[in-house]
Amino acid sequence: MQVIHSIKEMQQITKELRKAGNSIGYVPTMGFLHEGHLTLINEAKSNNDKVVISIFVNPLQFGPNEDFDAYPRDIERDENLARNAGVDYIFYPEVGEMYPVDLSTKINVTKRINVLCGKSREGHFDGVATVLMKLFNIMMPDRAYFGLKDAQQVAVVDGVIKDYNIPVELVPVRTVREEDGLAKSSRNVYLTEQERREAPELYKSLQKASQTIFDGEKDLDKVKTAVINAIQEKTSGIIDYVEIYSYPELEEIKEPKGKIIIALAVKFPKARLIDNITFSI
Amino acid sequence: MQVIHSIKEMQQITKELRKAGNSIGYVPTMGFLHEGHLTLINEAKSNNDKVVISIFVNPLQFGPNEDFDAYPRDIERDENLARNAGVDYIFYPEVGEMYPVDLSTKINVTKRINVLCGKSREGHFDGVATVLMKLFNIMMPDRAYFGLKDAQQVAVVDGVIKDYNIPVELVPVRTVREEDGLAKSSRNVYLTEQERREAPELYKSLQKASQTIFDGEKDLDKVKTAVINAIQEKTSGIIDYVEIYSYPELEEIKEPKGKIIIALAVKFPKARLIDNITFSI
Numbered sequence A, B: 001m002q003v004i005h006s007i008k009e010m011q012q013i014t015k016e017l018r019k020a021g022n023s024i025g026y027v028p029t030m031g032f033l034h035e036g037h038l039t040l041i042n043e044a045k046s047n048n049d050k051v052v053i054s055i056f057v058n059p060l061q062f063g064p065n066e067d068f069d070a071y072p073r074d075i076e077r078d079e080n081l082a083r084n085a086g087v088d089y090i091f092y093p094e095v096g097e098m099y100p101v102d103l104s105t106k107i108n109v110t111k112r113i114n115v116l117c118g119k120s121r122e123g124h125f126d127g128v129a130t131v132l133m134k135l136f137n138i139m140m141p142d143r144a145y146f147g148l149k150d151a152q153q154v155a156v157v158d159g160v161i162k163d164y165n166i167p168v169e170l171v172p173v174r175t176v177r178e179e180d181g182l183a184k185s186s187r188n189v190y191l192t193e194q195e196r197r198e199a200p201e202l203y204k205s206l207q208k209a210s211q212t213i214f215d216g217e218k219d220l221d222k223v224k225t226a227v228i229n230a231i232q233e234k235t236s237g238i239i240d241y242v243e244i245y246s247y248p249e250l251e252e253i254k255e256p257k258g259k260i261i262i263a264l265a266v267k268f269p270k271a272r273l274i275d276n277i278t279f280s281i
Helices: A007-019 A035-047 A075-085 A116-120 A124-139 A148-163 A186-190 A193-198 A200-214 A220-234 B007-019 B035-047 B075-085 B116-120 B124-139 B148-163 B186-190 B193-198 B200-214 B220-234
Strands: A002-004 A024-029 A050-055 A089-091 A105-109 A143-147 A169-173 A238-246 A259-268 A271-280 B002-004 B024-029 B050-055 B089-091 B105-109 B143-147 B169-173 B238-246 B259-268 B271-280
Touching: A002 A007, A007 A024, A007 A089, A007 A124, A007 B007, A024 A035, A024 A124, A035 A050, A035 A075, A035 A143, A035 A169, A050 A075, A050 A124, A075 A089, A089 A124, A105 A124, A105 A148, A105 B148, A116 A148, A116 A238, A116 A259, A124 A148, A143 A148, A148 A169, A148 A259, A148 A271, A148 B105, A186 A271, A193 A200, A200 A220, A200 A259, A200 A271, A220 A238, A220 A259, B002 B007, B007 B024, B007 B089, B007 B124, B024 B035, B024 B124, B035 B050, B035 B075, B035 B143, B035 B169, B050 B075, B050 B124, B075 B089, B089 B124, B105 B124, B105 B148, B116 B148, B116 B238, B116 B259, B124 B148, B143 B148, B148 B169, B148 B259, B148 B271, B186 B271, B193 B200, B200 B220, B200 B259, B200 B271, B220 B238, B220 B259
Parallel strands: A002 A089, A024 A050, A024 A143, A050 A089, A143 A169, B002 B089, B024 B050, B024 B143, B050 B089, B143 B169
Antiparallel strands: A105 B105, A238 A259, A259 A271, B238 B259, B259 B271
16 A cells, blocks of 8 residues: 655556546545445445555635644554545645635535535535535546435535536435444444434434335325424433435425435534435335 | 447447557547647557547537627538548537536636636636536547647646546647648638738737747746847737736746746737747756
8 A cells, every 4th residue: 555645646646547447436535534424435445456545634625614624634554544444645735735826716515515514514515516626526436425314415515517518426424323223423432322222213214214205105294293293302412403405405395205315413412414315205 | 430429329439448448538629620720649559549529519618799600600510521531530510419408517617718818708617617528528638639729728638637636648639730830720802902911910919929938038028028028029920918827727827937828819900810829948
């Protein structure tokens, strides 16, 4: 495994890899790798000749109240995890390498953003889109892997790829779960024992909701209310949102048709949990 | 020579060309090919294994008062010219192929635009940047050829390529001129005989200005005034602008240093002529 710091060198390597007929699977990360990343890397490994990841804490996607400086970084630990997972190249640039001068353009994501978690993160997805446009051109992947846990990010990336005909296949990877269904998250450790016992109800309520729709329910407000009631009854969490949209467009729908997402965010005193389920009807 | 209408098919072809080790030279056009385009194609031909061009009148780069519908189109004539020039592929998509749905993002060019001709074409370069982002991903060129006659466009494209690390070499091709130095333009035919005799003064004044700077002149206002005076004395044209900037940044400079552009636009009753000279000091 090689760690590459320079854009020019990374671009040269990915160019050569492709020329030699290798398919490239790519996992973009901000480092501090956890099980979610490793799942994406495994997925990339099983479908590509070479696996490249990037580790870059992108200042552009942090808001003024989100602490870019405090974001956890541990490159040595990440290198070991990546090496053990079979990564071929880590692209690990400095901020000054990625943004040497002020950009002469701005990308604004105009759709799929003012819903779900995006509502409270103004400008976040502009930064995500900008850095991914750069990273796709540097890593030149055949396939790029994103976790469906952050379904809105997947939706925005899908929009960016389609808008600009980026020659990459977006591979959404389904959420890794504990045995009882709770979506894995580094935030789960902040739950009390009691909250941890309640938390699987989030996914259970999503599963029940999708089953209700499969069974023929057309009234989405009714489905939403059932999810809200179940969570309020069976957990001590406070609901941030429960929403049903078309996916990946994230547009309001009158009745279930095509691909759909049901997504929720629930606040516990020390952890805000998100989860979602996507399916076609 | 093949004419390709579908993005998917074009992308498949360019992908295969690159895989087979071919270098790709690319000339983006809006069709109605003239000598300027053919110069770019020749240049592409002499430095690449394969030459691809696109013909696409991009609605996004036309302002509300610029007539997108009236833009001249003649694909048969273009095909013949391209075939004779040795083009390998023409990418010729419909508007609905390039913009099947509303984009979910917007690119705003924020630098290099509010100067020269860009001052009066709000949003024009946003449209240019958007379509080029798409076209670069579709044509996957090693090198892209742009005429230096439109030096501001070259500057904006340079910014876009650097901003997003697009793996393409921008090749600015110098302006083709008549024997007396007048920059070739389809608009030159609208000049009266008298105006046509005066018109070479535009380039002469630019050459003289660059020579003055080479000879040590530091006062750029003085240089500008000399150009203005020469054109006012020796032609009947009305000066739109004479400007000196850093290049390709198009920023104001206090004194000559590094790469510089002197650019002008002069209005004759039936033709607005532009010209420029770039050089390093």
